[in-house]
Amino acid sequence: LRTLGVPVVQDLPGVGENLRDHPMVITLFQTRPGLLDDRSPVLQAGLRFTAEGSATRNDLYIIPISVASERGSAFASAPGSVIGTGIGLALENASSAGVLRLAAADPHAQPLLNYRYLSDPGDRARMRYGLRVLIRLSQHPAYAALLQSRLSPTEADLASDPALDAWLLAHATTQHHSSGTCKMGPATDPMAVVDQYCRVHGLEGLRVVDASVMPDVVRANTNATTIMIAERVADWLRAAGREG
Template sequence: MTRFFDFDDIVVGAGAAGVPMAVRLSEDPARRVALVEAGPYYPTASETPADLLNANMMSLFQHDWHTSAQALDGRVIRFPRGRVVGGSSAVGNTVALRAVPADFDQWAKNGIPEWSWEEVLPLYRRIEDDLDFGGEYHGKGGPIPIRRFPTEEMTPRQSHFLQACLDQGFPWVEDQNHPDATGVGAMPSNRRDATTRVSTSMGYLPAARGRENLTIIPATLVNKVLIRDGRAYGVELVDGPRPRVRWWRRATSTVQLTARRVILAAGTVGTPSVLLRSGIGPAEDLRRLGLPVKSDLPGVGAGLNDHPRTGLFMTPKPGTQTPGEPSGQTVLRTTSAGSDDPNDIHYYMVNGFNLTQQFPQLQHLPGHDRIFGVMIVDQLPHARGRVSLTSTDPRESPHIELNYLSDERDYRTFVDGMRTAWELMNTPAIRALGEEFVMVDESVMASEEALRDYVRRTIDSTYNAVGTAKMGPSSDPASVVDQYGAVYGVEALYVADASIMPTHVRANTNLTSIMIGERVADLLRGT
């Protein structure tokens, strides 16, 4: 007997990876695709709220999951993630940096050859409508525009930062997305003009939302994957509207949506949470929560790896900041002291942080709620954390432990990075824009222990977490999915988002997450 399914594919999570995944799969008119998202959907620019359109400021509250995370030593920080069609691509800082080729070639050497640089470069190109560069390394006509800030758009702080880096001997970079780029230059951004953010929702869906075989289901929370006899056959939904499809009701508050295949793209926090609630994960943890073990995979939720950040900041002199200016426009990509990994540390000149939203631990100066300065980001941190469940209720946030600075090498990266930032911030042109440094003076800079204490007190997240459903060969007990995104031990279940990254990449995860959606869609379209 042939079973009726509502869809061929259900994609859970309409974020940076989920939207391109659903759009590419639905290019086959014979394939019925559902795209399920916990947040709202705004189909047109006129319907889209200002916080999502404004590329110059992150949207950290209006369309957020309101999760928090343990940074270190019991200190809790906000851990924003986009809850809207477009996901974090719709709320983030529009940094559209590519990872470096060595990141992917290392993946290939570790047993996943489908993800070498040679394989992923065409996907990066397919994504792009690069407004500045063409040739063999860049795409034209793709769904996501990529532009770089021209000199005339830069604030004085950004121009002075560029010059300070050049004076310190760092090379000038015309194109930060060139495979060999290292040094300082304008930051590539997913925006078509100076001020408007282009998310995957805005870039991919306008051409696809009229397809009869693509059903977008917003404002709907997924509890778990439905599994029978070792095979996924759908998802259980809670708190959502009912689309016009067939439902099998199990309880007054939950409904089921069925498919031949389920693809999780709920992100580095959301995907392991759904897997765990579905009985996929460390067997001991599942039994402790009273969940049946469908597949004993110790790597689910483990291996959490985030880009941590700190920085050197000043309070601005009156009249030196303009409301509404972009938070960042330039980036210095270089190699940290003692490292053999190029571009493993990034420095960003930040035009301004609102301390009520970011770095609240710096709020100690009366009358000051804004700062500017050089942000330092560790691109290859060694510390690993974990995502775990505190409850089987999908409305309850999971426990997120980042475990920052648990590896001494990460301390060393930041302490040395602070010394570089101090030199850059004390160039006369930049120093003249500020009144006083925040929590740092010459005595702090002269003391190794004081610097370590400053890093420990100020370290925060860049919201670039990866690795909680690691991709790898079956011989690796920490692997959760194979190189095609297939979950070990459960048929017809796949993962396609930043959670599958086996190691971090030397770039913000925005563009690479979109690429992951494209890549897994390519790998699955013939099946």
């Protein structure tokens, strides 16, 4: 902060650390002519399952995404205009964690985000397992009337663990579930930023109330959990106001 001209009021090393998300890759398939159009829903259903050997239940998530409109095409993992489907694979409890840093003192400036997606070897192993499950599902006879060809990953990408790792690292992207950079924890934890009431350690009258207080990202979309964190803190503030 000092290098950007921002005075330090309370030195909390955990601020900006522990950046969590649900890393995701999108496979791309050409669908049969006439199957999709730009009025098709982008998202409809998903499949939760557990990676082989994982200690965490339902740590993987597959979701088909229509790539038949401008909105859907943002999910494509291959260049060009394609009418098809992107089948996404997400890791719902990644061990890899990143870091958030300020780029400037201007609060409107985009911060620097380094998610370090799949930097943990165990994360890559689970994603390899999940992607191979996804590919096997896409080859089921029930999909024959829907899918014409697979565009990405290619057979070469799937040929070995190193080749698949390279594809995963090149295509890993965000699910927009960033969390954890002001994590909750006791004052004895040097990386904790807020206490159990979302109050910033060492300061009076300052709370952080959003997904950044989660010590780890939940195995689901973050909106409902974030709403409940805010509702809980609002109840505490109202109660404190009534007590004077």
